[in-house]
Amino acid sequence: MIKEVVFKVFNWRWYFTSFITLFFGLFCWITIFILPVNKFIWNVFSVLPFIVAFISFVLGISRLFKKEFKNGILQCLLSFFMFFIVGALFTFAPPKSPYKPYANDIKNPKNGIFEQPLRISSNNEKPLIEVTKQDVILYDYLQPGSYKYDVFLNKIEKGKVYLKIFDFNTNRILSEKEIKKKSQIEVFNPTDELREFGLDKNITVSEGDWGGYYGSKVEVWFQPDDSTQPERKLLTKNYIIQGS
Numbered sequence: 001m002i003k004e005v006v007f008k009v010f011n012w013r014w015y016f017t018s019f020i021t022l023f024f025g026l027f028c029w030i031t032i033f034i035l036p037v038n039k040f041i042w043n044v045f046s047v048l049p050f051i052v053a054f055i056s057f058v059l060g061i062s063r064l065f066k067k068e069f070k071n072g073i074l075q076c077l078l079s080f081f082m083f084f085i086v087g088a089l090f091t092f093a094p095p096k097s098p099y100k101p102y103a104n105d106i107k108n109p110k111n112g113i114f115e116q117p118l119r120i121s122s123n124n125e126k127p128l129i130e131v132t133k134q135d136v137i138l139y140d141y142l143q144p145g146s147y148k149y150d151v152f153l154n155k156i157e158k159g160k161v162y163l164k165i166f167d168f169n170t171n172r173i174l175s176e177k178e179i180k181k182k183s184q185i186e187v188f189n190p191t192d193e194l195r196e197f198g199l200d201k202n203i204t205v206s207e208g209d210w211g212g213y214y215g216s217k218v219e220v221w222f223q224p225d226d227s228t229q230p231e232r233k234l235l236t237k238n239y240i241i242q243g244s
Contacts, residue, residue: 136149
């Protein structure tokens, strides 16, 4: 009985749930803007509007099965449009940054020298930097604990590179299996000129929490296509990171 009432309310008019999606998207945007940022608030309220948009789209599909072809198609199209509007709102006008400012207060008993990951813009543009030698550049991506990277290499045979990330102080390897699997990039550059190789997807460091910055050691490992050759470490660089 309750399910039937809820279904009738949400499926009252073909445009009803689409406008609920827009209203809910604005409500969640304002909620993130007002409340203190933490992982739970950010993830929940940034996902809920898209769930509502999906429900609206499914209800549009259900109209097609009921032979309400015109209203069903209109509801599906409007649901998709609202999904795009809410997505653009959260992408190009995010309510606030999930990143807490780094206060230069990490524990560093080994007196290591660290760099901070560079920030990728909302339209996925990377900052311009000058690279004069083989290097690995780590980028913050989407939310704390999520990263992409570029590696600059020359005189390298065919194969794959991947990352190993360690806690700098304890030398504990972080999210080992996931990072090795998701950080792989195919490389090949036999020339002396540096070439940039970038990771399309992102990797996630699970250890730690938002704003809990700590020192890490990022290693780039190379796995040759020639199976008779052993894997070898190419680069090491220290970065300040945080967990997801």
